[in-house]
Amino acid sequence: xxxxxxxxxxxxxxxxxxxxxxxxxxxxxxxxxxxxxxxxxxxxxxxxxxxxxxxxxxxxxxxxxxxxxx
Numbered sequence: 176x177x178x179x180x181x182x183x184x185x186x187x188x189x190x191x192x193x194x195x196x197x198x199x200x201x202x203x204x205x206x207x208x209x210x211x212x213x214x215x216x217x218x219x220x221x222x223x224x225x226x227x228x229x230x231x232x233x234x235x236x237x238x239x240x241x242x243x244x245x
Contacts, residue, residue, distance in 0.1 A: 179232045183211055184210060184211060184214045186209045187206065187212075187218065188214050188215065188217065188218040189217040189218065189223075189239060190205075190215060190218070191204070191214065191215035191216060191217065191218025191219040191222070192218035192219065192221060192222045192239050193239075194215075194219055194222070194223045195218065195219040195220070195222025195223045195225075195226070196225070196226065196235055197220070198204070198226075201216060201219050204216060204219070215245075220234070221238075225238055
């Protein structure tokens with residue numbers, strides 16, 4: 176069975192979220208333009224808000240899994 180390629184926007188959201196959780200700057204976004212950049216930055220913003228709201232690592236992992244479902 177062939178492995179399906181993951182959705183690029185879902186992957187961009189997850190990578191942006193991880194970058195935000197790890198305290199990285201939004202300037203490290205690997206995408207220069209387009210929808211993938213927008214989604215990456217959205218993930219980064221969500222992560223920064225979660226940090227500021229005091230989510231612990233377990234809650235952050237759960238939040239990331241819920242972001243994948245939407």
